[in-house]
Amino acid sequence: MKAQAQDRQVAAARGLVAHLADHLDLDASVRLWDGTLLPLGRDPRGPLTISIAAPGVIASLLRWPTLDRLIRHYAAGDIELESGSLIDLGHQLEEGGRRKSLKGVSKRRVAAALLSFLLTRAQPPGDARAFAGDADGSGRAQAQNRDFVQFHYDVGNDFYRLFLDERMQYSCAYFTDPANSLDQAQTDKLEMICRKLRLEPGDRVLDIGCGWGGLICYAAEHYGVTAHGITLSPAQLEVAKARIAAQGLSERVTVGLTDYVDISGTYDKVVSVGMYEHIGLANIDKYMRAVRRVLAPDGLFLNHAISRRSKRNRRRFGARAEQRALKRYIFPGGELDDIGHTVQAMEQAGFEVHDVEGWRRHYARTTRLWCERLMARREEAEALVGAPTYRIWTAYLAGCSLAFERGSARIFQTLASRSARGDPPLPPTRADLYR
Numbered sequence: 352m353k354a355q356a357q358d359r360q361v362a363a364a365r366g367l368v369a370h371l372a373d374h375l376d377l378d379a380s381v382r383l384w385d386g387t388l389l390p391l392g393r394d395p396r397g398p399l400t401i402s403i404a405a406p407g408v409i410a411s412l413l414r415w416p417t418l419d420r421l422i423r424h425y426a427a428g429d430i431e432l433e434s435g436s437l438i439d440l441g442h443q444l445e446e447g448g449r450r451k452s453l454k455g456v457s458k459r460r461v462a463a464a465l466l467s468f469l470l471t472r473a474q475p476p477g478d479a480r481a482f483a484g485d486a487d488g489s490g491r492a493q494a495q496n497r498d499f500v501q502f503h504y505d506v507g508n509d510f511y512r513l514f515l516d517e518r519m520q521y522s523c524a525y526f527t528d529p530a531n532s533l534d535q536a537q538t539d540k541l542e543m544i545c546r547k548l549r550l551e552p553g554d555r556v557l558d559i560g561c562g563w564g565g566l567i568c569y570a571a572e573h574y575g576v577t578a579h580g581i582t583l584s585p586a587q588l589e590v591a592k593a594r595i596a597a598q599g600l601s602e603r604v605t606v607g608l609t610d611y612v613d614i615s616g617t618y619d620k621v622v623s624v625g626m627y628e629h630i631g632l633a634n635i636d637k638y639m640r641a642v643r644r645v646l647a648p649d650g651l652f653l654n655h656a657i658s659r660r661s662k663r664n665r666r667r668f669g670a671r672a673e674q675r676a677l678k679r680y681i682f683p684g685g686e687l688d689d690i691g692h693t694v695q696a697m698e699q700a701g702f703e704v705h706d707v708e709g710w711r712r713h714y715a716r717t718t719r720l721w722c723e724r725l726m727a728r729r730e731e732a733e734a735l736v737g738a739p740t741y742r743i744w745t746a747y748l749a750g751c752s753l754a755f756e757r758g759s760a761r762i763f764q765t766l767a768s769r770s771a772r773g774d775p776p777l778p779p780t781r782a783d784l785y786r
Contacts, residue, residue: 360406360467361385367464374456377443382433398434399443405429407474413465418672420476422680425746426739427477436726437749438719445757479739480506481679496610497583499684500629504584508563510735514724514748518565519590522625522655523714523762533720536713541569546784547706547766548620548651549777550574557581557618557645559611560626564591564604571604576620581609611641619650627656627693632686635693639700646769649776652702654693654765657714660758661689673750681747690763702767705777710762715755722748 361383368381368389376392382402383389391401403409408429412420424430432440504511508519515521516537524536525543544566550556552575558567561580564587570576582588591606611630621642630638646652678685688696694704725732725745732741754760768775 357385357406360471361387363464363467364403364409365389367461370460370464371456375444377440379435379440379443399439400433400435401440402431402433403429404431405474406468406471409465410468410471411473411476413468414473418676419679422676422743422746423476423479424474426479426742428738428742429474429476436722437746438722438752441749441753445753477739479680479743480737496629496684499682500583501585502683503681504582505586506740507735508586508590510732511563513728513732513735514721518569519563520565521562523710524717524720525710526713526716529716533717533724536717537565538569541566542573543784544622544624544653544655544764545570545574547764548622548653549783550576550620552576554619555579555617555647557614557616557621559614559621559623559642560629561587561591561606562625563587564594564606566622566624567591567604567606568594568598568600571600572598577603579604579616579618580606581611581614582606583608583610611638614641614645616645617647618645619647621646621650621652622655623653624655625657627654628682628685628687630686631684632688635688635696636700639696639702643700643702643769648769648771650768651776652767654697654767655762656693656765657687657760657762658690658693659687659760661691677747680743687760690761690765693763693765697765697767698770701770703770703775704765704767705775706764706766706781708764710764711755711758711760714760714762715752718748718752718755722752 364381364383365387368391372389372391372393377399378395378397379391379399379401380395381389381391382400384403384405388400408424411424421430511519511521516524516534518534518537518541520537520540523540524533525540526536527539531539548556550570554574554576556567556570556576556578558578558580561567561582564580567578567580571578580591582591585608588606588608595601595604595606611626623642627638642652690707694707697704722745725741725748729741732744736744751760755762768777
């Protein structure tokens with residue numbers, strides 16, 4: 352009896368995959384729990400394969416069809432991608448309008464195939480590294496900022512070293528040539544930021560969310576500035592201090608474990624790269640006021656941040672299932688602003704905006720390279736953080752790359768100064784940036 356049920360499940364899966372193959376025509380295959388390999392297209396020749404470990408996985412997702420459950424099954428290895436990545440699968444789905452072709456899939460045939468799994472014992476999904484508290488971050492207390500940041504960055508310095516560049520720049524690189532290496536593109540990013548800020552010897556620079564200290568060290572070494580960086584991650588702080596000492600920059604570069612709301616002093620230039628996404632939409636005005644408070648009257652402020660598309664009504668902004676999952680497993684407390692509101696918030700805080708530059712294509716390539724580099728060192732990654740965390744991170748990086756490619760995620764560098772009458776602290780053209 353059990354064998355007959357299993358045969359019916361395999362037959363149902365065959366019919367369902369064949370129906371999907373007719374509509375999607377992917378260069379990929381599906382491997383069932385009994386080893387059966389089914390084409391997901393009319394003539395797949397590539398090695399990309401989606402494997403399903405047991406019929407109970409389908410039963411689980413059928414009874415509780417949530418993205419969170421799918422993620423946990425994927426993290427546990429119950430659903431696996433062989434000989435490829437989610438980027439490869441995503442590209443195929445985007446090509447030729449294949450995603451739209453799913454509308455032609457017969458719901459009746461899908462339902463009939465899934466009936467065979469209703470009485471199957473559901474396989475419980477495994478546990479995955481998730482934020483234990485309120486990952487949404489609404490109404491957060493200041494103390495929660497540190498919890499959010501540490502969850503993401505304290506996964507381990509050695510883990511980040513597996514896929515980042517030599518300076519450990521965990522933000523969008525700048526590809527002056529698409530063929531450039533990640534190390535070269537990240538160096539070019541640091542150089543462009545320094546040029547936009549018009550750094551000069553003796554400038555006092557504040558880096559809000561300084562990461563592992565790459566930018567403050569570069570600015571001090573190549574532009575002769577005095578720089579201070581702040582982070583909320585003890586793991587990042589440790590590496591930044593070691594880097595500053597190793598480069599002999601201790602007299603001009605400092606770093607501290609400080610929240611942006613507690614910054615003090617006066618700085619000629621303020622820069623924030625990849626930190627804005629952490630503060631939460633409700634705190635944007637507070638953030639802008641904090642930056643303006645410490646910026647010198649003739650100073651410049653560069654804000655580098657991921658953004659989302661603007662909506663007709665901001666009150667309708669709500670977290671989709673994938674955004675909730677991102678907060679739970681990767682970026683607790685994270686929220687994306689739209690660039691129009693960012694500019695508005697800057698102006699309302701007393702800034703004059705001078706330049707807004709989109710780097711979307713650069714981040715699509717950056718995150719793809721990160722994903723490929725991490726996948727190439729899978730064994731090392733799993734030894735450091737475990738297989739579930741490795742799988743979630745590769746899925747996250749792949750998803751980011753696809754989102755930037757199709758434009759559902761964007762990124763901008765916005766340069767501003769304190770509003771004042773007369774000429775701003777900038778040359779009349781931007782020719783110096785590209786000399």
